[in-house]
Amino acid sequence: MPAETKKLRVEIRPRPAREDPPWVRRLAIAATLAIVALLIVIPVVNVFSEALADGIGAYWANLTRDDDTLHAIKLTFTVLPFALVLNVLFGVAAAYAISRFEFPGRAVLTALIDLPFSVSPVVTGLMFVLIFGLQGYLGPALRDDGHALLAYPVALLLVAVLAVAYAIVRPRNRRARRGLWKLHPALVVAGGGAAVFALAVAAQRALGVWPSGKSLEVIFAVPGLILVTSFVTAPFVARELIPVMDAIGPEEELAAVSLGASGWQMFWHVTLPNVKWGLVYGVILCTARAMGEFGAAYVVSGHIAGQTDTMPLRIEKLFQEYNLPGSFAVASLLTLVALATLVVKARLGREQARRAKGTP
Amino acid sequence: MAHVNRSVLPGFALSLGYTTFYLGLLVVVPIAAVFLKASTLTFGDFWATVWTERARAAYLLTFGAALVASLAALALGTLVAWVLVRYEFPGKRLVDALIDLPLALPTAVAGLVYASLYVEKGWLGRYLVPLGIKGAYSRLGIVLVLVFVALPFVVRTLQPVLEELDGETEEAAASLGASRFQTFRHVILPALYPALLTGFALSFARAVGEYGSVVFISGNMPHRTEIAPILIVARLEEFAYAEATAIAVVLLVLSFAMLVAINVLESWSRRRAG
Amino acid sequence: MTISVSHVVKRFGDFLALDDVSLEVPDGALLALLGPSGCGKTTLLRIIAGLEVADAGRVLHHAEDVTHDAAQDRNVGFVFQHYALFRHMTIADNIGYGLRVRGVGDRERAARVDELLHLIRLDGHGDRYPSQLSGGQRQRVALARALAARPRVLLLDEPFGALDAKVRQELRRWLRRLHEEIHVTSVFVTHDQEEAFEVADRVVVMNRGRIEQAGTPADVFEQPANAFVMDFLGNVNRLPGRGETVFVRPHEMKIARERGGDGSLAATIVHVNPTGPMVKVQLRAVDHDALIDVEVPAESFAELALAHGDTVHVSPRRVRVFADAAS
Numbered sequence: 001m002p003a004e005t006k007k008l009r010v011e012i013r014p015r016p017a018r019e020d021p022p023w024v025r026r027l028a029i030a031a032t033l034a035i036v037a038l039l040i041v042i043p044v045v046n047v048f049s050e051a052l053a054d055g056i057g058a059y060w061a062n063l064t065r066d067d068d069t070l071h072a073i074k075l076t077f078t079v080l081p082f083a084l085v086l087n088v089l090f091g092v093a094a095a096y097a098i099s100r101f102e103f104p105g106r107a108v109l110t111a112l113i114d115l116p117f118s119v120s121p122v123v124t125g126l127m128f129v130l131i132f133g134l135q136g137y138l139g140p141a142l143r144d145d146g147h148a149l150l151a152y153p154v155a156l157l158l159v160a161v162l163a164v165a166y167a168i169v170r171p172r173n174r175r176a177r178r179g180l181w182k183l184h185p186a187l188v189v190a191g192g193g194a195a196v197f198a199l200a201v202a203a204q205r206a207l208g209v210w211p212s213g214k215s216l217e218v219i220f221a222v223p224g225l226i227l228v229t230s231f232v233t234a235p236f237v238a239r240e241l242i243p244v245m246d247a248i249g250p251e252e253e254l255a256a257v258s259l260g261a262s263g264w265q266m267f268w269h270v271t272l273p274n275v276k277w278g279l280v281y282g283v284i285l286c287t288a289r290a291m292g293e294f295g296a297a298y299v300v301s302g303h304i305a306g307q308t309d310t311m312p313l314r315i316e317k318l319f320q321e322y323n324l325p326g327s328f329a330v331a332s333l334l335t336l337v338a339l340a341t342l343v344v345k346a347r348l349g350r351e352q353a354r355r356a357k358g359t360p
Numbered sequence: 361m362a363h364v365n366r367s368v369l370p371g372f373a374l375s376l377g378y379t380t381f382y383l384g385l386l387v388v389v390p391i392a393a394v395f396l397k398a399s400t401l402t403f404g405d406f407w408a409t410v411w412t413e414r415a416r417a418a419y420l421l422t423f424g425a426a427l428v429a430s431l432a433a434l435a436l437g438t439l440v441a442w443v444l445v446r447y448e449f450p451g452k453r454l455v456d457a458l459i460d461l462p463l464a465l466p467t468a469v470a471g472l473v474y475a476s477l478y479v480e481k482g483w484l485g486r487y488l489v490p491l492g493i494k495g496a497y498s499r500l501g502i503v504l505v506l507v508f509v510a511l512p513f514v515v516r517t518l519q520p521v522l523e524e525l526d527g528e529t530e531e532a533a534a535s536l537g538a539s540r541f542q543t544f545r546h547v548i549l550p551a552l553y554p555a556l557l558t559g560f561a562l563s564f565a566r567a568v569g570e571y572g573s574v575v576f577i578s579g580n581m582p583h584r585t586e587i588a589p590i591l592i593v594a595r596l597e598e599f600a601y602a603e604a605t606a607i608a609v610v611l612l613v614l615s616f617a618m619l620v621a622i623n624v625l626e627s628w629s630r631r632r633a634g
Numbered sequence: 635m636t637i638s639v640s641h642v643v644k645r646f647g648d649f650l651a652l653d654d655v656s657l658e659v660p661d662g663a664l665l666a667l668l669g670p671s672g673c674g675k676t677t678l679l680r681i682i683a684g685l686e687v688a689d690a691g692r693v694l695h696h697a698e699d700v701t702h703d704a705a706q707d708r709n710v711g712f713v714f715q716h717y718a719l720f721r722h723m724t725i726a727d728n729i730g731y732g733l734r735v736r737g738v739g740d741r742e743r744a745a746r747v748d749e750l751l752h753l754i755r756l757d758g759h760g761d762r763y764p765s766q767l768s769g770g771q772r773q774r775v776a777l778a779r780a781l782a783a784r785p786r787v788l789l790l791d792e793p794f795g796a797l798d799a800k801v802r803q804e805l806r807r808w809l810r811r812l813h814e815e816i817h818v819t820s821v822f823v824t825h826d827q828e829e830a831f832e833v834a835d836r837v838v839v840m841n842r843g844r845i846e847q848a849g850t851p852a853d854v855f856e857q858p859a860n861a862f863v864m865d866f867l868g869n870v871n872r873l874p875g876r877g878e879t880v881f882v883r884p885h886e887m888k889i890a891r892e893r894g895g896d897g898s899l900a901a902t903i904v905h906v907n908p909t910g911p912m913v914k915v916q917l918r919a920v921d922h923d924a925l926i927d928v929e930v931p932a933e934s935f936a937e938l939a940l941a942h943g944d945t946v947h948v949s950p951r952r953v954r955v956f957a958d959a960a961s
Binding site: 018028031042050089100103113118120131135160234250257263311342345346 | 378390447608611
Binding site for chain 3: 251252254255256257258259260261262265269270273274
């Protein structure tokens with residue numbers, strides 16, 4: 001084994017014609033180390049050093065004795081799972097649709113997925129304030145009778161669940177369908193969806209599920225934070241999965257289908273296991289970004305300590321109050337999350353390289 | 361053939377339906393709301409809002425700082441990418457992993473720590489401030505934090521291109537008598553142009569939209585260190601929604617233009633690469 | 635089970651991949667779809683499997699119209715060109731997958747998997763992963779996976795395309811024997827005429843989305859229907875005849891020192907390849923500057939004492955003329 005590694009090393013050494021003079025090499029490496037030290041390493045070390053400046057006891061107290069800080073941590077971890085679940089579902093669906101099928105508008109859809117990357121976070125927050133804020137398009141309705149409006153999203157969710165169920169159990173074979181269903185399946189599905197939606201809304205009204213005349217707060221409240229966080233992190237999972245699915249190609253899925261697997265079986269047995277590392281990495285990036293969102297959260301949260309402050313917003317408030325150790329204590333937690341992200345990424349990169357060697 | 365007939369693989373209607381529904385509700389409708397709101401202003405009012413002296417100073421700072429920062433990130437990032445691809449040195453893997461930190465670190469943390477590093481008593485400020493270099497609460501600070509934010513975009517765009525660079529063309533240049541510097545200028549650099557352009561465009565787009573870190577380090581002084589998003593927040597806090605929206609429209613249109621430019625650049629560089 | 639395809643048309647954008655193709659595969663046949671790349675053979679195979687949808691035409695399995703059936707309902711075994719083994723499943727899980735999705739119990743499934751592992755001579759390899767196998771082994775696993783659920787039809791897309799020459803040779807014979815044992819109606823796609831002749835009992839030659847000729851290997855080789863088939867199925871000389879082009883295979887020509895009868899041509903030997911039982915001689919016609927390939931048995935080559943630069947007389951023993959020869 002040692003002899004083999006030695007041989008390998010010799011082979012990957014750059015060939016003489018591609019080699020730079022030693023002084024160039026040394027200078028460039030020194031400059032790189034200086035850049036990374038100045039821009040990245042010193043700030044990271046500084047975060048922990050400032051956080052621990054008054055000793056570990058003070059650090060711990062800053063995190064656990066301050067109710068507003070504790071609430072901010074709790075709030076961040078309340079918002080996070082919603083954004084994750086929504087964006088994982090979206091990312092998997094979008095990547096599958098885009099990497100497996102050709103359809104009109106595919107390029108537009110791909111561009112739309114990237115759109116949240118290029119919208120300034122403050123503008124993102126503004127967009128949702130314009131819709132859900134007190135003076136926004138839905139503002140008056142939400143204030144007067146907000147809870148009753150919940151019947152609509154709940155009905156929509158029901159339609160979505162039924163649509164998934166239909167997609168799983170419907171007969172793929174056209175001969176098994178009858179009448180209008182056979183001739184115009186799209187019409188039947190759309191009509192059925194609309195009917196279920198109307199029925200569900202009517203049923204909720206009749207049963208009085210939601211109190212009427214009660215206002216629903218979206219902006220300056222948790223739902224607004226969930227919305228902007230989902231918006232800001234929407235591209236991450238999809239963008240990780242699309243290249244992975246493209247590279248794997250559809251052949252294994254076709255093989256599963258030709259062996260008799262249903263769509264659902266194909267998805268759980270082949271599609272998902274093949275992209276699991278890409279999915280994990282997408283989720284991690286999504287987590288880091290969701291926990292760190294500042295601009296959009298700043299606008300929709302109203303920045304109320306102990307109520308709508310997330311961790312990054314808490315950092316800013318403590319900073320404004322000249323409570324630097326407290327501010328850095330919260331920052332150190334987010335820095336740890338960022339460092340963990342890097343570790344996992346490095347692991348996954350190595351895992352993928354190892355797998356790439358074994359597969360054809 | 362990469363794409364399959366939609367009736368052969370299952371799940372076309374379901375996956376595309378959910379994707380368009382989600383994007384429509386979460387992305388398209390809110391963006392449409394911004395333009396709808398802006399359209400309630402007359403053109404005169406719109407112009408009066410987006411073209412005040414304070415707003416002009418904010419645009420200039422936003423785009424000027426982003427430009428300077430992305431150019432700096434381009435230079436530094438190219439060097440880092442070259443070193444990471446071509447040279448071996450102890451700790452290389454660690455350095456390579458650390459390059460991604462700005463992507464994972466919340467911008468508020470970056471802003472906080474940069475501000476505290478460059479103040480008079482900070483780790484770096486104590487040496488720089490006596491020399492007259494003010495890194496905190498200044499335009500320099502804004503550029504510094506934007507370089508931090510933009511660096512990974514340049515490095516990660518260039519790295520794969522450098523790795524796939526055909527070594528034989530360099531050997532051919534050397535065999536034809538070119539010096540190493542001539543080889544770099546005439547053979548390597550032209551091959552990198554598309555990636556350099558893409559890296560620059562990506563970091564510029566990111567820097568223009570950056571907010572979290574800048575509010576910490578800039579001091580937010582109108583006309584001097586106030587960037588355009590801060591202007592929006594200021595209008596919002598006055599409950600002047602239409603005016604805030606007008607400025608947002610300016611930023612949105614400029615970012616969309618950049619998005620289109622990035623896509624055009626990417627397809628152009630892909631065409632050139634074959 | 636018989637397969638019949640009638641009047642199938644398939645376009646990819648502007649490209650006409652299949653142009654009104656009709657085909658019958660008799661029960662128990664081992665049929666080769668043979669043609670140059672881009673001739674539509676793989677597309678036709680995928681349409682039979684339901685992995686591609688025809689723009690027009692019908693596909694029948696036995697007497698049943700399956701044109702609109704999904705691939706999962708057709709009960710075909712499909713072997714992909716690059717195997718498409720599930721990379722995260724073991725070999726045993728790969729082979730047993732068709733049974734698993736049909737709800738076959740664990741014990742029965744394990745028994746069938748063992749049986750198939752034995753059939754493909756990979757006993758004891760069940761717990762390995764596809765990346766740990768060689769190309770030829772992966773190919774056999776792909777075949778076992780396709781066979782596990784006892785499909786009514788076995789379809790193979792360039793089954794040996796990605797393998798090196800020696801393994802390919804071995805697998806061809808093995809597939810032939812396998813077919814004799816299990817006798818399932820099989821169709822395979824290949825661009826290699828030698829492979830088609832060696833393995834198949836029926837050959838269908840395709841070109842530009844159309845079927846040029848269908849028949850037994852002997853029929854197709856001995857009685858090519860047109861110039862394309864003649865040309866595609868082996869080396870051929872095009873010689874000027876009386877106002878038309880005459881096709882002659884190199885082994886159907888003879889070389890003599892003296893001028894023969896009618897149709898004999900004077901030619902100079904420009905190259906000799908003496909390896910193998912037939913000596914391959916390349917000549918240049920004296921009158922009209924065309925290159926002619928001739929294969930002569932080694933002993934006649936020695937008798938004639940031919941050498942580079944000699945001028946000799948060649949004459950065809952068998953000629954063919956085609957109406958489409960102009961193309």
